[in-house]
Amino acid sequence: MSVFLRDLLRFRRGPWEMVASIIIALGVFMLMQPFILFGYTYSFIITLVGTVMFLIVSHFPQ
């Protein structure tokens, strides 16, 4: 956990890609879940933020 946080603070690709992936997965789940309309409403912005973040952080050093 401490390695993950250290790499996150040093802007390393691995942990940041992990964070972006979790955000995308959360957005897609919110888009397709059948429980709360509120979740569906905010799903796109979350997926978009995750996708743009993924594109940016995939250029961070390994």
Added chain:
Amino acid sequence: MANGIIERAAKSTPAPFARKIKGLSDRAIAWIFITPTIIILLAVNIFPLIWTIWLSFTNYKANRPNADVKWIGLRNYERILTDSDIWLTMQATAHFLIWTLVLQVLIGFALAWLINQKFKGNDLWTTIIVLPMMLSPAVVGNFWTFLYQPQIGLFNYVFAFLTQSDPTSFSMIGDVALAPWSIVIVDTWMWTPFVMLICLAGLRSIPDYIYEAAECDRASKWRQFWTITVPMVLPFLMLAVLFRGIENFKMFDLVVQLTGGGPGSTTELTSINLKREAFEKWRTGYSSAYAIILFVTVFGLASIYVKALNKVKER
């Protein structure tokens, strides 16, 4: 051999053109070759994408090309993301996507594993299993409509025979609860062979000596399956899931032929709903926003999936 081809190509180049390109660097010649491809790519892919993004912020209607186009900001996105009907189509798509992927992976892998065993008539069975994949989705949709008929359909008769019920007591296409499953069954029937073929390629790429070494170490068949077969087939399986996932997310033809999105809108997947908004209601700006939402979703999912695939391949 290569030099011969280069010499022949140089000789066959027309003299005026040869004189023109004589002083050019390799880099410049490379640019001359790839420029047409880049121009076509920009015209066919990039420009429509950018134009769609712009249209998604307007009230443009393609059936009224002379009407004023107003910039309405995020209103299209706001309408889509608060519309409970579109939310339902997203749920229908999720149901279709998850179940088709689960069934196709399980059945496809099992079939590939069986076909990979050496037995008589192996090639014949492979050909028979692969047949559905070669048919047109429109044809498959049409003949499954007949198979699902409550009065004359073979599917109803077989199911009724197995469960000892009345074949006319249920309608796969007409029943709200069964219709989503009817499209899952047909897609699974049609596309499981594709997953099977990819898994078969993975299974055949595993060298025999790995299993022989495992036998020497007295590993059981069960252990060999989980520690050799599954990890080595996993990258192939993930590729199959990626292809099928993207395809099924934009599934249109098969479902339109089979149910037309009905009964009601229980099988109305996002692509069918999008087509209705764009080309029946002619809400071009609105449907552009809808398309962008779907694009970002597929792009985001594909990004994390390709990352996971690369990780599995590195192992």
